[in-house]
Amino acid sequence: MSKGEKWLRSVKDSVRPLFVELVVYSFFVNILALVIPLFVLQVYNRVVAFGNISTLQGLVAGVFVALIFDFSLRQIRSRLLQKAAMRIDIGVGETLMKKFWSLPLKVLESRPSVYWQSLFRDVDTVRNTIAGAPFLLLIDLPFAAVFIVLIFLIAEPIAWVFVSIVPVFVLLAVVSGKLVGQASQEEKESQRSRDSLVGDMINSRSTVKALSLDVGISPHWENVHSNNIESALRRGMKHDGFVNAGTVFTLATTVIITSFGALAIIDQKLSIGALIAANMLSNRVIGPFSQLVGAWKSFSAYRQSKDRLDEVMNIPTERLTETIQLENPAGDIKLENISFRYFDDGEHVLENLSAHFTPNAVHMIMGPNGGGKSTLIKLLKGLYVSDKGRILIDDADITQFTRKQLSRWIGYVPQETVLIDGTIKDNISGKRDYITDEEIVRVCEKVGIHKVITDFQDGYATNVGEAGRMMSGGVRQRIAIARALIGTPSILIFDEPSASLDRFAEIQLKGLLHSLSSNCSVIVVSHSPVLLGVTTHLYLLDKKRMIISGPRDDVLKQLDNRSKDENPIEKTASPSTNKVKV
Known part of the structure; x- marks a missing residue:
């Protein structure tokens, strides 16, 4: 049967x-x-x-x-x-x-x-x-x-x-x-x-x-x-x-x-x-x-x-059983020659890609549209499985862990923020009973949205509407960030986190990333000049591969030495000012 x-x-x-x-x-x-x-x-x-x-x-x-x-x-x-x-x-x-x-x-x-x-x-x-x-x-x-x-x-x-x-x-x-x-x-x-x-x-x-x-x-x-x-x-x-x-x-x-x-x-x-x-x-x-x-x-x-x-x-499922209970990892991530494609007969979106994301640092991934940045993020989160190569968390292959384990260890803010029809509190907690009100308020204060929420007539009981459409783009984005901070994740991944934020909120996010990096490995996909200022390591992804990676200032110097025709990033200021135009 x-x-x-x-x-x-x-x-x-x-x-x-x-x-x-x-x-x-x-x-x-x-x-x-x-x-x-x-x-x-x-x-x-x-x-x-x-x-x-x-x-x-x-x-x-x-x-x-x-x-x-x-x-x-x-x-x-x-x-x-x-x-x-x-x-x-x-x-x-x-x-x-x-x-x-x-x-x-x-x-x-x-x-x-x-x-x-x-x-x-x-x-x-x-x-x-x-x-x-x-x-x-x-x-x-x-x-x-x-x-x-x-x-x-x-x-x-x-x-x-x-x-x-x-x-x-x-x-x-x-x-x-x-x-x-x-x-x-x-x-x-x-x-x-x-x-x-x-x-x-x-x-x-x-x-x-x-x-x-x-x-x-x-x-x-x-x-x-x-x-x-x-x-x-x-x-x-x-x-x-x-x-x-x-x-x-x-x-x-x-x-x-x-x-x-x-x-x-x-x-x-x-x-x-x-x-x-x-x-x-x-x-x-x-x-x-x-x-x-x-x-x-x-x-x-x-x-x-x-x-x-x-x-x-009859479709095979992802791993569902935890073989052993492990403590939160330190957040050291290594990519060893990974390749990925969406269809068996399709072209590779990423090919022979290697990188190293160290703990207690802010890593920014940059590159042109369609370069595979969002796909890479989903691989890091364990949402996709690479066709070739390995992804290691603290030198352990990511495929041995269940989605629940990875969700506890890795906080994630997707590029497209979609909330579920319900209250703000439910969207942040995910209706998980073990998450206390104190923890919800703590992460909201950390994100800088607590005052905004309490200004609503119903506060945390405010309904976000279908797919969160009752909220502005910036509020939705910050609710998603607060949701990612619930628990004690060792790794935080942000995919274009400042896309819907104004200048002031983006500066607040910059400070948040800096404070989070003291206890977490923070990975950000962004082209924001503001967020670049807090970045410690920079990665340039293009044409399915990691072209340049390393400490931010070293990468910017390498880009400075390249002709504008050969790289997708046009530098308009000196590295010391950390202002770039993407």
Whole structure:
């Protein structure tokens, strides 16, 4: 059994006792379904034929008792089904969430966000199929054999009609499943394209409005939306066609039964009561098979959803188990001939790159756009794994550590600051209970944002809004910096930390980096002249390699000796002033 199948098996095992109860209650519900047809048969054959009123009274009393039991059993069955659905929803949802966060970042970035969103909708499909109407339908189908046997007992001359019509419905269900399944898959793909475009439009709404880009986007949206509508119509026409065919066959079955039953009555081979009872039982026989034609869409969607979830569950995860508990490292980082590419057949983004970041220093990485700076930062953070070479923390290979360990040791401020809808406090603490209010205030004071936060009407309880859009860029940036300082990280990595800061805040950041470097190894990706003033070591990354690295003043002197055409940094002042233009 593959990993992709084990996750579902474990979820099913958790609800197996409920499923057993459901089958038991469904058995009695289906047995009680015989009550009404048998009641009608007895009324016509015994009450109407012989005028036996006392028999009618007994039959009516017995039927009402049976109906009360039927209602109670159906209620219990519904509650059991809801309980099973809740367990499946929780089990599958939690399994998918844990799997999602255990996947390597390279895998998460290789697929669009709408793909991952659709997986969580697949959870709903799995739940609704395993613990919904389709499951009850599968339970009821075997009882059709019981009803056919009963029809043979009370109306043998027309029982052959049922035996011959059932294969027609089965064939109709199988064909509809194949054709509607293909159409549903096409509709799903078109929905992903539409949802992806909608997400892009929403995320860039301010830019679109500011530049009136809707003029160009609207035709594209109309094309994508029309493709989605067309695929939905194709699926709907196929599905409705098979459902309508099933309805017509059901009506035709009633006509055929009644016709042959009438001939049997004329030949005195069948009573009127038996014909009426057989017609009522026909709904219990043909009904589930007719529903199967329409429900095959659900089974097809379930199979597709399960296949997608299986695929994700089979993807190897990053390291999850800590082999040994270690103290915080000193923060000495070495890169030994590392190479990295995003795709197996793609070009290397970094190639044979080596560097050394010493503790208690501020290291600045500089270079042109697209030079691999952000990729290098993610490698240092352990978010990516190099294809070649090693990254060492205190002479220990970084790949042996889990993401939780690296997160404790390495604070990280990404280039694109995104906050999660919630309070400022929750965004800084990450809703981790062990982080105290005192620690949150301490890091905010250190970053210089505590006064800004307390000036808000709700203080630390202020909601940052969707993706932090209620906050200014500078406030978001400083909240992200405060978040990175939580705990006692030995290494702090900043990717363009001053991009959204004003001059005053940038000077404050300069002082912060200087104070942090007394206890940490600080690595900064930046071209800021202000931050260069606090830098102790400088690294120039270009064309996949580390071109120059070393103490800041030595590197600046080397750059001074190079022609402006050969290096991407144009020096406009003497090294002693530490003012450069990038």
